Amino acid sequence: MLRLDAFVRRRRRLVIAFWVIVLLAAVPGAMRQSEHLSGGGFGVPGSQSQAVQDAIDASFDVERTQLAVVLAPQSGATETQMRAALDRAALAADQEQLVEMPAAARAGAERQLGKGKTVVVPLRADVTEDDATNVASDLRETLLIADGPRDGVSTHLVGQGALWAGMQDISKKDLEKAETTGFPIVLLILLLAFGSLAAAILPLALGVFSVFITGALIYLLSLQMDMSVFVTNMASMIGIGVAVDYSLFVLARYREEIKAGREPDDARARAMATSGVAVVFSGITVIVSLAGLWMIDNNAIRSMALGAILVVAVSLLASATLLPALIRALGHRAYSRGRVFTVLGVAARSWSKRRPGSTHPEAPTRPDFWHRWTARVTRRPVLAAGGAGLVLLVLAIPTLSLQTGAGALRQFPADYETRKGFEAAAAVTSPGESSRMRIVVAFDEGTAKDGANPAATRSVAAHLSADPGIARVVPPVSSRDGRAVLIDAAPKQDAEAAGTKAAVLRLRAELPAVAGASARVDVGGISAAQQDVSDLISGSMWKVLLFVLGLSFLVLLVLLRSIVLPLKAVLMNLLSVGAAYGVLVAVFQWGWLDGFMGFQSTGEIDTLTPPLVLAVVFGLSMDYEVFLLSRIRERFEATGDTRRAVAEGLAGSARTITSAALIMVAVFAVFIGTGVPSIKQIGLGCAVAIAVDASIVRLILVPAAMELLGEWNWWLPKPLARLLPKGSFEELAPSTAPVV
Numbered sequence: 001m002l003r004l005d006a007f008v009r010r011r012r013r014l015v016i017a018f019w020v021i022v023l024l025a026a027v028p029g030a031m032r033q034s035e036h037l038s039g040g041g042f043g044v045p046g047s048q049s050q051a052v053q054d055a056i057d058a059s060f061d062v063e064r065t066q067l068a069v070v071l072a073p074q075s076g077a078t079e080t081q082m083r084a085a086l087d088r089a090a091l092a093a094d095q096e097q098l099v100e101m102p103a104a105a106r107a108g109a110e111r112q113l114g115k116g117k118t119v120v121v122p123l124r125a126d127v128t129e130d131d132a133t134n135v136a137s138d139l140r141e142t143l144l145i146a147d148g149p150r151d152g153v154s155t156h157l158v159g160q161g162a163l164w165a166g167m168q169d170i171s172k173k174d175l176e177k178a179e180t181t182g183f184p185i186v187l188l189i190l191l192l193a194f195g196s197l198a199a200a201i202l203p204l205a206l207g208v209f210s211v212f213i214t215g216a217l218i219y220l221l222s223l224q225m226d227m228s229v230f231v232t233n234m235a236s237m238i239g240i241g242v243a244v245d246y247s248l249f250v251l252a253r254y255r256e257e258i259k260a261g262r263e264p265d266d267a268r269a270r271a272m273a274t275s276g277v278a279v280v281f282s283g284i285t286v287i288v289s290l291a292g293l294w295m296i297d298n299n300a301i302r303s304m305a306l307g308a309i310l311v312v313a314v315s316l317l318a319s320a321t322l323l324p325a326l327i328r329a330l331g332h333r334a335y336s337r338g339r340v341f342t343v344l345g346v347a348a349r350s351w352s353k354r355r356p357g358s359t360h361p362e363a364p365t366r367p368d369f370w371h372r373w374t375a376r377v378t379r380r381p382v383l384a385a386g387g388a389g390l391v392l393l394v395l396a397i398p399t400l401s402l403q404t405g406a407g408a409l410r411q412f413p414a415d416y417e418t419r420k421g422f423e424a425a426a427a428v429t430s431p432g433e434s435s436r437m438r439i440v441v442a443f444d445e446g447t448a449k450d451g452a453n454p455a456a457t458r459s460v461a462a463h464l465s466a467d468p469g470i471a472r473v474v475p476p477v478s479s480r481d482g483r484a485v486l487i488d489a490a491p492k493q494d495a496e497a498a499g500t501k502a503a504v505l506r507l508r509a510e511l512p513a514v515a516g517a518s519a520r521v522d523v524g525g526i527s528a529a530q531q532d533v534s535d536l537i538s539g540s541m542w543k544v545l546l547f548v549l550g551l552s553f554l555v556l557l558v559l560l561r562s563i564v565l566p567l568k569a570v571l572m573n574l575l576s577v578g579a580a581y582g583v584l585v586a587v588f589q590w591g592w593l594d595g596f597m598g599f600q601s602t603g604e605i606d607t608l609t610p611p612l613v614l615a616v617v618f619g620l621s622m623d624y625e626v627f628l629l630s631r632i633r634e635r636f637e638a639t640g641d642t643r644r645a646v647a648e649g650l651a652g653s654a655r656t657i658t659s660a661a662l663i664m665v666a667v668f669a670v671f672i673g674t675g676v677p678s679i680k681q682i683g684l685g686c687a688v689a690i691a692v693d694a695s696i697v698r699l700i701l702v703p704a705a706m707e708l709l710g711e712w713n714w715w716l717p718k719p720l721a722r723l724l725p726k727g728s729f730e731e732l733a734p735s736t737a738p739v740v
Contacts, residue, residue: 001280005272005324009265012325019322023209029216034172036222037229038133038164042300042406047532048508052524055440057128059479060486065132066434067099067123067139070156071109072424077152079114085153086113089121092142099125099135118424120158129526130226132161133168140165145417156421158434160495160526163408166418167229167676174674175232182240182670183207186663190248193659198333199255202326203247206318210243211236214311221306228300230608231307233679237671237686238616239311241664242286246279246319248663249627251334252656254327258335267335268327275627276320282626283316285555286619292547293615296540298533301608308616370651377700378643378707385704388696389575395692396578398585404538405604406530407496411677413600422494430471432491432500437525439464439487439511444518447482456515457485463514464489469503495526504528534607544611548618549574552625559626560633561724562714568705569629572697573621577614580689584609584681606678613685620664620686621693624657628698632706642710646703654699661694 008015043050056064069089073082086109093101102124109121127135136157140146143155146169157165183204190200214235221227253275257267290312293305327334377384412419425434441460443453457476464473464487474488491500504527511521549570556566584605586592591601632649639645668690671683706713716724 001273001276001320002269004320005269005276008321008324009268009328012328015321015325016329019209019318023212026213026216029219030212031215033215033219033222033232034168034175034229035137035219036134036227037168037231038130038222038226042298042529042533043130044529044532044536045297047529047536048522049524049529049532051522052438052440052528053129055442055479055484055522056438056486059481059484060477061480062477062486063124063126065125065127065129065159065161066436067125067132067136067157067159067161068425068434069093069101069121069123070154070158070421070425071119071121072154072156072421073116073118074149074152074154077116081152082113082119083110084151085155086110086119086121088143088150089155092139093123095142096135096138098127098131099123099139118428120425120428125161127161129160132159133164133229136161136165137168140169148417154417154420154424156417156424158422158425160408160435162421163418164229166412166416167408170412170416170418170676171229171233171679174671174676174679175236178233178670178674179211179236179240181673182667185666185670186240186244189659189663189666190244193248193655194251194255195337196333196335198330199251199335202251202323202330202334203244205326206247206315206323207240207243209318209322210311210315211239213314214239214307217310217314218307225303226299227303227307230300230676230678231304233671233674233676234304234612234682235307235311237668237679237683238308239315241667242283242312242620243315243318244663244667245623245660246283246315247323248660249275249279249623249656250319250323251327252659255335264328264331264335268324272320272324276324278626278630279319280316281555281559282623283312283319285551285622285626286312288551289548289619289622290615292544292551293611295543295547296537296611298536300533301537301611304608304612305615370654371647373699374643374647374650374703377703378646381704381707384700385708388700388704391696392575392579392692396575396582398582398590399578401589402581402585402610403589403604404534404607404610405496405501405602406533406607409494409496410602411606426494430490430492431494431497432471435495435526436474436488436490437470437504437507437523437528439489439507440484440522440524441476441487441515442484442520442522444520448476448478448485449482452516452518456519457487459514459516460511460521461487463511464507467503467507469493469499469506491527495530500527501531504531530607537607537611541611541614544614548615552618552622555622556625556629558724560629561716561721562633563717563720564709564712564715565629565706568709569625572701572705573618573625573693576621576689576693576697577617579692580613580617580685581610583688584613584685587684588677588681600677602677606681608678609681609685612682613689616682616686617689617693620690624661624694624698627653627657628702636714642706642713646706650699650703657698658694661690665691665694 071082071085090101090106093099105122109119112119125132125135139157145155187200187204190203194200218231250271254268254271257270287309290305290309294302409422441457446453448457461473464470469491470489471492472490476485476487478485491503493499504523508523515521552570553566556569588601589604594601631653632645635648636642636645665687668683668687672680674680
């Protein structure tokens, strides 16, 4: 790090120019990052839904996805206006190479135009369910659907691809809103922390660089692989906070070294060799923690993890190279307070130098807030630890009722165009018509016409017709080789309804016996796929949890050279995550805040939320753990007194950690105000967990627990002590700057 700092010092103009060129090159891609994102990637290898989709793609001459245009007349709309809307829809379909409006479908629609009712016009789309999102997105743009009714007629698209295309639009708007709101809030917090506009702009500049460059990378990756529609929100949410936090830690240490009397070059080198190394170490830990999500075999969640990993990596590179170059370029403005803040702070500084009530200029300096706070907590450690632990456990209790589910329809606000389109179509057909179950019956011997196979097909179709959750059964279609049949069944409710999911489980249990031993029955479709991905993620959570817990423990074991402190930290992080889960259940599952700040409970937590919150929170909590406990460890090695080490370590790092946590909470809180519940859930869960971690855990549980444990804090078996490297990120020899 010292050699890197020396290189940046000599070539700072070249380094700044390089980053500016990269930023300018990234802007076009960043502006288009949501164009090719997919609503797919939820397939589960080895599942029944995936088996059905593979069979349809390989063996059947049928539509692989369902799309339809919905024409909803406004009050007073004429037949001429409806016909014009139908013509626009047909023209838009003709312009798309992979979509067409069948002549029979158009003729059927024309017969209904004069009845003053909503008309649903099926489209034929020669694409997979995953690719349907891009097709639907192009159709939405061509038809100007987002602009609202046209000439008295509202035009909508329905189908799973249309759902995710609508989600692209709303996610893009939410992202723009979050970024325009989030950056000013972060700037205000940085101004209060540093008292200087120049110093406050530095971390913010790194945040802008990181988010824009990552946006361009996401665009390039989306051209080569499926990337979830939520990846941009995920990357922006984490990127703004992480980039600002990392630069904040380094800049705060630099200003601290300047205050201690060091020259700027020496102070910057020392900051990079201590806090800079800690930032790199913490960032790599966050990346590895997020990589734990790749243990879930699901492309959607992997793409979201990849977006978060990319933005953390870019933030690390910027903090290690661009930040020291900008610090050198700003000169004294990077560490001196602005004139306004200097004037405002004179009274507070003069008061804090003396005891209350003393007017003597040589009166003893009053202990700062953090020393006084630590003294209060460690004076009654049992009460402090017990009270804090009780609060966290109470917050975590609702976690026991956690229920998850996947889907997109109920994530739209009730008045949003996409949801209105589905409701209009459901009023004409059945709610499940645009998301049919797809059942494949594959025969062990012969074709669908041989032996007992026709009877098996009829039995399956009859059982489907008799099921209470099914509204309509489509006649069977044979595969090209005749060795399997496909039966489509429209459920009475939409694909995301509890009744439809119950029907999937029921049919999967009953249909094999109905078909007999000579045939295999797989139940697929949208609802089945959602059920499979929910089962996959809930069944994989233990692997992610063990990976993240093990990683956190090993990182802190190497850093702190203690068995007890890492174990304590892991348990406390679990409490923070449990509290976040509990709040999510109360808000989004139980509906305690329905109607407040746009909250609307969906009756369940999105399937992707628990693993994402777990990985993100554990990774980000490691930042604060590293900076706080490494300082405490440093002071303990210097003094041998645990209580004093805790007080001095907390005093030396608490202000920076508190500012960093406040920024992270503010960024996550901005995304709570978006329109998509799954993004709201991630924002609220991470905001609660970071707030709890930086307040109750860091300020109460850590000092209280360390006081109770005493010398046991530093226990490390001798054989393990010989194996582990000895060192601390916050230790450095007095002479820092290398000779160059």
